[in-house]
Structure formats: C-alpha cells, structure tokens
Amino acid sequence: MAEPQTRRAPTQKRSRERVDAILANATDMIAQAGSDALRMSELAQRTGISIGSLYQYFPDKSAVVHALAERCNAESRACIAEGLAAVGSMEALADAFGSLIDTYYALFLAEPVIRDIWSAVQADGALRAMEAEESRRNGALLAARLRMLRPKADAARIEATALLVMHLGEATMRLAVSVDRAEGDRLVEAYKRMAIRELTAL
Amino acid sequence: MAEPQTRRAPTQKRSRERVDAILANATDMIAQAGSDALRMSELAQRTGISIGSLYQYFPDKSAVVHALAERCNAESRACIAEGLAAVGSMEALADAFGSLIDTYYALFLAEPVIRDIWSAVQADGALRAMEAEESRRNGALLAARLRMLRPKADAARIEATALLVMHLGEATMRLAVSVDRAEGDRLVEAYKRMAIRELTAL
DNA sequence: TGCAAATATGAGGATTGCTCATATTTTTGG
DNA sequence: CCAAAAATATGAGCAATCCTCATATTTGCA
Numbered sequence: 001m002a003e004p005q006t007r008r009a010p011t012q013k014r015s016r017e018r019v020d021a022i023l024a025n026a027t028d029m030i031a032q033a034g035s036d037a038l039r040m041s042e043l044a045q046r047t048g049i050s051i052g053s054l055y056q057y058f059p060d061k062s063a064v065v066h067a068l069a070e071r072c073n074a075e076s077r078a079c080i081a082e083g084l085a086a087v088g089s090m091e092a093l094a095d096a097f098g099s100l101i102d103t104y105y106a107l108f109l110a111e112p113v114i115r116d117i118w119s120a121v122q123a124d125g126a127l128r129a130m131e132a133e134e135s136r137r138n139g140a141l142l143a144a145r146l147r148m149l150r151p152k153a154d155a156a157r158i159e160a161t162a163l164l165v166m167h168l169g170e171a172t173m174r175l176a177v178s179v180d181r182a183e184g185d186r187l188v189e190a191y192k193r194m195a196i197r198e199l200t201a202l
Numbered sequence: 203m204a205e206p207q208t209r210r211a212p213t214q215k216r217s218r219e220r221v222d223a224i225l226a227n228a229t230d231m232i233a234q235a236g237s238d239a240l241r242m243s244e245l246a247q248r249t250g251i252s253i254g255s256l257y258q259y260f261p262d263k264s265a266v267v268h269a270l271a272e273r274c275n276a277e278s279r280a281c282i283a284e285g286l287a288a289v290g291s292m293e294a295l296a297d298a299f300g301s302l303i304d305t306y307y308a309l310f311l312a313e314p315v316i317r318d319i320w321s322a323v324q325a326d327g328a329l330r331a332m333e334a335e336e337s338r339r340n341g342a343l344l345a346a347r348l349r350m351l352r353p354k355a356d357a358a359r360i361e362a363t364a365l366l367v368m369h370l371g372e373a374t375m376r377l378a379v380s381v382d383r384a385e386g387d388r389l390v391e392a393y394k395r396m397a398i399r400e401l402t403a404l
Numbered sequence: 405t406g407c408a409a410a411t412a413t414g415a416g417g418a419t420t421g422c423t424c425a426t427a428t429t430t431t432t433g434g
Numbered sequence: 435c436c437a438a439a440a441a442t443a444t445g446a447g448c449a450a451t452c453c454t455c456a457t458a459t460t461t462g463c464a
Contacts, residue, residue, distance in 0.1 A: 253453080
C-alpha cells in the first residue's frame with residue numbers, strides 16, 4: 001500500500017492545498033479537452049508550479065489519473081455502502097438497489113467529467129487493473145448482503161451475479177451518459193428492471 | 203467513407219500481403235506485451251519494412267488499431283447477422299440469442315488478444331467513438347428483429363433495450379474473459395438469463 | 405528500353421513524459 | 435538569532451516515440 005498516488009505524503013498545509021489544486025486543474029483540463037489532452041507540463045503551468053514540483057507530488061502521469069479515479073471510486077463506494085447498509089429483506093434490497101442506481105446516474109449526469117476520467121483510466125494498463133479491483137470490491141459488497149438474505153443459495157452463483165450486476169451497472173452508466181437524456185433514462189430503467197429481477201430470482 | 207483505415211488502397215498483391223503482414227505482427231505484439239506496447243518503429247522492423255513504408259499504408263498508429271478492431275467487429279457483426287437471420291418467433295429469438303452469446307464467448311476465449319485490441323481502442327478518443335457506433339449498429343440489428351416480432355411494443359423502448367442488451371453483452375464478455383474459466387462461465391450464463399428475460403418481456 | 409508513376413527508405417523534426425543537478429525555503433539545534 | 439541541515443522548488447535537458455519529407459528505388463507501360 002504505502003503511498004500509491006502521491007510521492008511524498010502531503011503533511012504540510014501548503015502541500016495538501018497544492019495537491020488539491022493540481023487535481024482540480026487536471027479535472028478542468030480533462031473536462032475541457034478530453035482525457036487524451038492531459039499534459040503534465042500544462043498541468044504544472046496552470047497550477048503555477050514547476051514541472052519538477054508536480055513530479056514531487058505525483059510519481060508519474062498515471063498517478064494523477066489514479067488520484068482522480070480514486071476520488072470518483074470513493075464517492076460511489078460510499079453511495080453503495082450507505083445504500084446497502086440497512087437492508088434487511090429482499091424487497092428492501094430491490095428498493096435500495098433501485099435508488100442506488102438513480103443516485104449513481106444523477107452523479108454521472110451532474111459530473112460528465114467522470115466519464116472522461118474513466119476513459120483516461122482505460123488508457124493505462126495498470127489503472128485498468130485497479131478499476132477491475134474496484135468493480136470486484138463493489139460486487140463483494142452486494143454479494144455479502146445477498147448471502148445474508150439468501151442463505152440457501154449457491155455462494156458462487158451469488159458471487160458471480162453480484163459481480164455481473166455491478167459491472168453491468170457501470171457499463172450502463174457510461175452508455176447512458178453518452179446518448180441523449182431521454183434514451184439514457186430508458187437505458188437506466190431497463191437496466192434496473194433486469195438487475196432487480198436477476199437479484200430477486202436468486 | 204473513402205479509406206478510413208489504409209492510406210492508399212492496397213491494389214497490388216504485394217500491398218495486400220504487406221498490410222496483412224503488418225496487421226498480423228501488430229496482433230502478435232499486442233498479444234505478447236499488451237496494447238500499450240505497440241510501437242510503430244518495432245512494428246515496421248518486425249514486418250521487415252521501413253517506418254516510412256508503414257506510414258504509407260496506415261496514416262497513423264490509430265489506423266492500425268482501427269484496422270485490427272474492424273476485423274474483430276466484422277467477425278462479430280457477421281455472427282450476429284447470421285444468428286438473427288432466420289428468426290421468426292420470440293422463442294426462436296431467445297434460442298438464437300443464447301447460442302450467439304455462446305459463439306461470441308467462445309471466440310473471446312479462443313482469441314484473448316481481442317480483449318487487448320479492445321483496450322487499445324479504448325485508449326484512443328476517436329476509436330472510442332467508432333466503437334460506440336459499432337455497438338449501436340449491433341443494437342439496431344437486434345432491434346429490427348424485435349420490431350418484427352413485437353409490432354405493438356413501443357419502438358423507443360425496443361431500441362433502448364436492444365442497445366442495452368448488446369452493449370452489456372460486450373461488457374460481460376470482457377469481464378468473463380478476465381476471470382477464471384468457471385466464474386466466466388457463470389457470468390455468461392447469468393447474462394444470458396437476464397438478457398433473454400428482458401427481450402421476451404418486451 | 406526508357407520514362408513516369410508508384411513505392412520504399414530512414415534521418416531527423418516535433419512533442420511529451422520525466423530526471424537531476426542546482427537553487428531556494430523551511431525547520432531545527434545551540 | 436544564526437548557521438547548518440532538511441525539505442522543497444526549479445527548469446534545462448534527456449529519452450522515447452510518433453510521424454514527415456526529401457531522396458532513392460522499383461514497377462508498370464508505351
């Protein structure tokens with residue numbers, strides 16, 4: 001573990017502010033020109049620091065993208081954990097899952113840059129693996145609830161279903177925000193129907 | 203249309219052979235070292251041609267990846283078109299769809315490099331858009347059949363469902379080939395159940 | 405055969421991630 | 435309060451890589 005994203009732990013206040021400024025500027029750049037357009041030299045210039053200082057905080061470009069992705073992941077992880085926290089029945093799970101998807105979708109719509117950050121992640125081999133891990137973690141979260149609610153069901157099947165449902169949820173979001181709003185809504189609705197039916201059928 | 207992937211149309215036999223050799227070597231390189239490791243200079247060297255010649259056939263690196271992806275897309279497009287060709291009832295559609303997925307899955311398992319080519323596509327902004335187009339085309343193929351079989355159903359909903367089912371099929375494949383075989387099989391089975399249920403419910 | 409068009413070549417221009425020797429600022433110890 | 439040491443900042447420049455273009459070679463054709 002150690003320090004996967006920042007080179008030196010930003011202990012001083014100035015350091016933390018600087019890391020925040022770097023990430024904010026990186027987000028702006030990606031939002032404005034797409035994930036392909038993130039240039040380390042420009043990022044340093046925008047932040048008002050030298051290229052060397054930028055590399056003092058982030059060991060490489062990948063780490064900047066990683067940090068951005070980690071923020072998104074943390075946010076959605078929190079959504080998921082909170083949404084599933086107090087679920088005690090299959091009906092409650094279906095409801096919770098449905099509003100979870102709605103929240104997640106709203107988040108994607110409100111922050112279109114999330115999609116571009118995802119693209120940036122996909123462009124980097126190491127980060128793709130990290131993202132797969134994240135998917136698996138979210139699947140495990142859902143699987144844990146399902147095992148509680150369906151103690152008789154086959155554990156492996158629960159595991160696979162939970163992973164699939166989460167993974168396809170992400171895929172649906174990315175598709176939904178890339179089409180016009182009305183169709184995006186229909187896609188999300190269809191996904192919710194499918195997913196909830198599959199979960200309750202376990 | 204014109205010539206989206208090769209700079210000059212390979213009219214002479216030598217040219218066609220050369221293009222094939224380039225693509226074969228590109229496939230090998232991606233298979234061996236991942237999609238990040240495709241170097242134009244190395245590709246030229248392996249093929250036994252100069253870097254300049256390589257650029258005579260492909261306007262840029264993106265075009266090489268595009269050509270590879272186009273081959274995969276053509277193959278799966280053919281699968282889909284063939285599989286859905288003679289479908290006359292909803293039951294037949296369900297069957298056809300099921301074995302379509304099986305075929306597609308087998309293709310992915312047999313050619314793991316397909317996944318890496320997909321990664322390479324994702325790493326390029328323009329190619330991502332191309333891939334979205336492809337997804338939409340496949341969705342349209344399925345939607346056409348569905349409109350025949352369900353003339354009363356809402357066209358927009360059919361459209362959205364078909365697109366979603368196709369898109370999630372691709373997402374499922376990518377996930378399934380990245381985990382161990384037994385779990386991959388379970389994921390594909392779960393997806394088939396979900397998708398067929400959603401289609402027949404239209 | 406001889407000329408024109410097509411094709412091949414690879415040195416080098418341009419871009420960009422990243423390093424490292426040096427300079428500056430901050431902290432610490434007396 | 436000062437000097438030494440530690441931490442941080444700087445940006446010229448290295449290395450890797452994509453791609454161009456002026457030149458050389460090969461091919462097709464009259």
